[in-house]
Amino acid sequence: MKLRGLTLDGHKSRPLKGLIRPVPPPAMLVLALDQGAGEAAAPVVRPGDAVRVGSPIAAGAGAATALHSPVSGIVREIAEHPAPRGAGRCIVIDNDGRDEPAVPAAPVDWRAMDGKALLGLVAEAGIAGLGGAAFPTATKLALARAAGVDLLLLNGAECEPWICCDDALMRERAPDIVLGAQVMLAATGAQRCVIAIEDDKPEAIAAVESAVRATDDARFEVRVLPALFPLGAEAPLVAAVTGREVPHDGWPPQVGAVCQNVATAATVARLVRDGRPAMSRIVTVTGSGVNEPANVEARIGTPVAALVDACGGYAATNVRHIAGGSLTGRMLVGDEVPVTKGLNCVLLATAADLPLRAPEVPCIRCGDCADVCPAGLLPQQLHVAARAGDSAGLARFGLDACIECGCCDYVCPSSIPLTARFRAARAREHLAEVERHRALEAKARYERHQRRLAEQAEAERQAFDAARRRAGGADPGGG
């Protein structure tokens, strides 16, 4: 299998110089109902309610996980607030600083539980994919269980530049990852677990290997992958580890694998060790815009400004805030946005970190984009179809297989914002599909209506004829 992608400068050494730092809990926390998966959880508290550490404050629904209060205090309001994925409804909690737990910490006897019960436990704890997608872990594991997957694939690839929170976690808390993976194996019924790590993380590889040896669990294997962006994305990772391709319109359980981030596994471990739900995560705070780049552990809802303070404050003015790495990260409106379960990195970028791109010029069809596309697409052809609004062309050149990794943009000598164009084209195609669907429905409705009218007219005519025959009227044609 040909692995395509980019070999990039990782910019990961500075935050990894020190250990993971705890961020002091702030006076006010903002918990977005949408933690990054695109759907909002349903609040179960009202303004004025008292909460403690671990109290449920919102129930999971669809792609949204349950939320728990990371501090003790009072719910101030439920209101619109800036969040990493745009403004949305958030639960705002005033921290009383006492950190009183809702229930005392107690280990869970997970070995005595069956898969279904474990899935319920994970769902209740609000555990979400910490790799960035924040999709409910329990839902993913349940689907994998139903599909009967054989392989649990723990993603420690962390291929994107600047991000190193998983690297720090693997170095410092590898036993947690292995314990969490054991719980996930039990929950899914998978037979083996591969922990995939890229070869630019020798310390992490050594730590995880020693944790696996210490558990003496033969189901585990540590797989070292080449450092290649975007190998940590789901489809390329499954291909690199298993040699199998995830169908473009499907997902990994169809080829017998389920992917979970290493940090998600560590959160599961914490859950079974002391009963704590998902209330914090590790975030990389990095870039030339911050004085002491570091990996920090912050409670969910902590504003980014508090993370920057914990890292020695800003080192520059005019800093761009980016949630994630330099290739797929999203611009943040500022440092008032809170930490969510999907926030793996805050890149405080100066102009020197991320130089502005040259003005766009026409495509010269050089094909550099196709050489690096992990999905095997021809972005140069897709671009022509996108510009022409050619739906058939977009389908033929495989728009649906694009994972929006940004590799084509990165290499394009014409500085064409290909990924943004493809994202826009995808949105347009989706809208057009919805429109087509609506038009078909309207057409069917209209045809039913016409049929009803015709039937009605026919019935009336027959009734009229019958009435006239009864009245002995003359045949209008006869005379």
Added chain:
Amino acid sequence: MTAPIPQPPHVVAGFTVPRVMFQVLAALLPVLAVQVYLFGPRPLLLVAVAAVAALACEALALRLRRRSMQPFLRDGSVLVTAALLALAVPPTLPPGHLVLGVACAVLLAKHAYGGLGQNPFNPAMVGYAVLLVSFPLEMTRWPAPGDGWDAMTGATALDALRTGLRQSYTMQEIMAGPAFGRVGAAGGEWINLAALAGGLYLLARGLVRWHIPVAVLAGIAGPAALFHTFDPGAHASASFHLASGATMLGAFFIATDPVSAATSDRGRLVYGAGIGLLTWVIRSWGGYPDGVAFAVLIMNLAVPLIDRCTVPRIHGHVR
């Protein structure tokens, strides 16, 4: 109105079109150097005239099309067109003729279709074709190496071969003529060697992929070797074809123009092989001194079809 929010990715490699074009120009220097060594300063004059004419035509076209001058005049693409055309024509071609060729290349082949990135045909080869049909005499006679400024021109090796065979000379008699060198054409073999060196530089820098050059050379050498083996009296050897005419320049610099070439790896192989085969066919049975220009233009025509039939399998799709 606020500025649009920057969209990911936030970082790019910074490899730009001008840098591509200027590296291609650098790779053409060995060819220019060998031509100057063989034929005196005339090739230099032609390259200079072509460059000035090309920039002037580009500026005129941009003005007529009301496009901004800055990015396009400086992208170097028009200089590559000019240099390729100037190095492909005989050094003895009157500069005025060359200006006509450049004007056709830039105005008709490039800007009439929408400028950079839009031309279905290789502009330099359109210019070459116009010159060849307009000035057949001047375009088919090359000076003998070492004659300098006032060179006597004569038929090229490829021409001499064709004429000789038609007049029933034996291959040995033909090859003993003044137009022939050790392997290929006298002088031409050195130009081909220089183009090969420049081409290998392009390959090493990743500016061209191996598919097109290898397919072109295989497309020429394959049938040549086959026919030479069965009928050595009527067909020149593969090595002669590889070391004559515009073989190497065509394989590495002309056929590889990405805008007018097929765009997938498999497509590039088909496209290149087509150019090689057509070049050999035109050389063997056609009436022109070399077949590269027409082979390239004909395969340009086939590019949309090739692109349609060679879409690679997409990850996660079953084909």
